Amino acid sequence: MTENLTPIAEMCAEFGVTPRTLRFYESKELLTPVRVGQRRLYTRCCRARLTLILRGRRFGFSLEEMRELLDLYNHEDQGTQLSRTVEVAEKRLAAMEAQRTELEIAITDLRQQLAWARSILDGRGTDAAE
Amino acid sequence: MTENLTPIAEMCAEFGVTPRTLRFYESKELLTPVRVGQRRLYTRCCRARLTLILRGRRFGFSLEEMRELLDLYNHEDQGTQLSRTVEVAEKRLAAMEAQRTELEIAITDLRQQLAWARSILDGRGTDAAE
């Protein structure tokens, strides 16, 4: 089977981040790549975690918030209090659902404003239907 | 009729922010409350803008990004190039729709992980895969 160990440059290209970012995440214990000598090699697990981290980032979650949640996805290391992690996850889920609701509103809102603005630009015709 | 001019403390309570935040937003030209003497009084318009700003903040948009977009909602001041604002808004809308898609995925994901975690906690019932 392919061992799937990826050097840092390749990871960066894959995820559109800089080496600094990956090392920074490691320093924050969000990623723990394998070491061969000094060099880092990222595993399949690292990829999964990084995906989650970047995803969270796009939703405005802090790295610290994501770190709490990552344990939930880390099926190997079950030393972490699973029950506590579940609590965190439940709150996170609620937050994300609330965010989705607000996002719907924001999108609807923005669409309306856009329609209005376009109707002004388009012709001076006040009403614009479809 | 009620002029609806709100002092800073009331605004803060209403929106759950500090005075510092409101003054900071003003310094960035995101808000322009009326002045009576030195004091600030926030109008209905300010409230609308602040709502949008805080909304954007929750989605990870920067204040600068929000500032660009606010012009779209500012129906009075049409000195701003409306067509350019519309372009900005279209991109913003696309970004938000993409974010919504990702949010759906993230929520589904998290729900699954939670279900899995709960099944472990609940009883030792479900079999551990490998």
Next chain:
DNA sequence: CGTCATCTTTACGTTAACGTCAACTTTTAT
């Protein structure tokens, strides 16, 4: 063998978005 290219650690710099004084002025209450 020497020379890149890539990677490493260390460490100081930067930006956004406020927090936190300090020193005044202005309102409001007593």
Next chain:
DNA sequence: ATAAAAGTTGACGTTAACGTAAAGATGACG
């Protein structure tokens, strides 16, 4: 009138999330 409350303008401090530059280690290659 006076004291407390509320608000104001600087100005410096802080935190998160990296950027960036310096100096050395390591592996590949002609």
